[in-house]
Amino acid sequence: MKTAERRQNLKESLVSAAERAIEAHGLGGLRARALADEAGCAVGAIYNVVADLDELILLVNSRTFAALERAIAAAGKNREAPQTSEQAIERLVRLSVVYIDFAAANTHRWRALFEHRLPAGSSVPEWYLAEQMRLFSFVEGPLRVLQPKASPKRLALLARTLVSAAHGIVALGLEEKLYTLPLTSLREQVTLVVSAIGRGLVSETEPPGRGRAAKG
Amino acid sequence: MKTAERRQNLKESLVSAAERAIEAHGLGGLRARALADEAGCAVGAIYNVVADLDELILLVNSRTFAALERAIAAAGKNREAPQTSEQAIERLVRLSVVYIDFAAANTHRWRALFEHRLPAGSSVPEWYLAEQMRLFSFVEGPLRVLQPKASPKRLALLARTLVSAAHGIVALGLEEKLYTLPLTSLREQVTLVVSAIGRGLVSETEPPGRGRAAKG
Numbered sequence: 001m002k003t004a005e006r007r008q009n010l011k012e013s014l015v016s017a018a019e020r021a022i023e024a025h026g027l028g029g030l031r032a033r034a035l036a037d038e039a040g041c042a043v044g045a046i047y048n049v050v051a052d053l054d055e056l057i058l059l060v061n062s063r064t065f066a067a068l069e070r071a072i073a074a075a076g077k078n079r080e081a082p083q084t085s086e087q088a089i090e091r092l093v094r095l096s097v098v099y100i101d102f103a104a105a106n107t108h109r110w111r112a113l114f115e116h117r118l119p120a121g122s123s124v125p126e127w128y129l130a131e132q133m134r135l136f137s138f139v140e141g142p143l144r145v146l147q148p149k150a151s152p153k154r155l156a157l158l159a160r161t162l163v164s165a166a167h168g169i170v171a172l173g174l175e176e177k178l179y180t181l182p183l184t185s186l187r188e189q190v191t192l193v194v195s196a197i198g199r200g201l202v203s204e205t206e207p208p209g210r211g212r213a214a215k216g
Numbered sequence: 217m218k219t220a221e222r223r224q225n226l227k228e229s230l231v232s233a234a235e236r237a238i239e240a241h242g243l244g245g246l247r248a249r250a251l252a253d254e255a256g257c258a259v260g261a262i263y264n265v266v267a268d269l270d271e272l273i274l275l276v277n278s279r280t281f282a283a284l285e286r287a288i289a290a291a292g293k294n295r296e297a298p299q300t301s302e303q304a305i306e307r308l309v310r311l312s313v314v315y316i317d318f319a320a321a322n323t324h325r326w327r328a329l330f331e332h333r334l335p336a337g338s339s340v341p342e343w344y345l346a347e348q349m350r351l352f353s354f355v356e357g358p359l360r361v362l363q364p365k366a367s368p369k370r371l372a373l374l375a376r377t378l379v380s381a382a383h384g385i386v387a388l389g390l391e392e393k394l395y396t397l398p399l400t401s402l403r404e405q406v407t408l409v410v411s412a413i414g415r416g417l418v419s420e421t422e423p424p425g426r427g428r429a430a431k432g
């Protein structure tokens with residue numbers, strides 16, 4: 001086995017070990033010693049393949065992005081792109097519910113996406129930002145149906161806003177901090193908020209007196 | 217000075233010390249030794265006035281709730297209760313912007329409201345939940361104007377949903393995690409989402425063809 005291949009294998013093993021540790025105990029459960037033991041290497045060898053544990057966490061998060069993307073793609077399978085406002089709103093609601101279910105089923109890995117902070121002075125790598133942006137693009141499609149005249153910049157802002165709003169509902173709900181709500185109630189809340197936003201975006205662009213989500 | 221009074225004074229000093237420590241360094245910066253030094257007591261004396269550091273954090277959070285309530289009250293001063301849908305939506309947007317500005321100006325204390333988790337098995341005390349509920353009531357008033365026929369249970373759900381949505385925008389924005397946005401953009405986003413939700417709630421309860429926020 002060549003050195004490059006061996007390094008790649010060790011890297012994958014370490015990412016998998018970190019992924020399991022995060023899923024089991026959250027970010028706080030990550031220990032270099034335990035990861036090295038599980039990947040069958042010396043503690044120092046970790047730093048031959050990644051710069052630090054932060055890089056390892058970004059790589060775990062990258063897998064989480066990919067898993068979320070698969071869940072989203074599976075939910076949209078065999079469905080045509082939305083054409084009408086109703087269809088677009090329905091799609092947005094569906095995406096939000098997929099997001100809730102994913103967060104509920106993978107709470108620790110989902111939390112790691114938001115709780116992990118890079119040390120002061122480091123910035124998030126480009127590839128990581130690109131993966132996030134790809135997830136936003138699923139939301140931009142239906143939003144374009146609701147606001148066909150919106151500029152790409154405005155669509156990007158709308159998408160981020162909608163994702164943030166849905167995120168807030170999931171975050172506070174799953175934290176069981178501000179209040180404890182079962183998953184069905186979270187689905188109800190996110191449906192309520194996302195469809196209200198959808199209708200609100202339609203009514204914003206329509207002539208007065210045509211506020212309901214209109215066909216086409 | 218009586219014992220009860222002395223205990224109360226020490227408790228206040230400790231809460232103030234914890235509040236300063238959290239504001240300066242976040243929850244992770246809380247150390248019993250440093251708090252005792254600052255309050256002028258022995259480390260063991262802390263546990264004469266509070267059960268543990270978790271109780272101290274809840275007391276700091278209680279002050280944060282009160283500060284947020286003052287900011288909200290100041291923003292609503294000399295303003296009449298909203299009567300029309302437009303006024304109600306405007307009030308909700310205003311409340312959200314106050315929330316954003318508060319979070320941006322007191323980031324660490326605001327984060328402590330959400331990041332602090334009680335140890336497994338403990339539950340949040342009643343007085344703490346009551347303080348949270350009082351904050352929600354500021355949102356329920358305008359929502360009642362938008363959906364006059366909503367049951368109290370539905371209004372409470374709407375209020376929690378709206379607060380969570382606004383929270384998500386602030387949380388992701390201030391974390392500078394999913395993306396970096398300046399405060400003005402956060403205000404723009406929250407205005408966009410809260411007014412869209414408001415219009416959406418109005419259009420939900422109106423007969424078809426009257427989707428715009430209507431007078432009265």
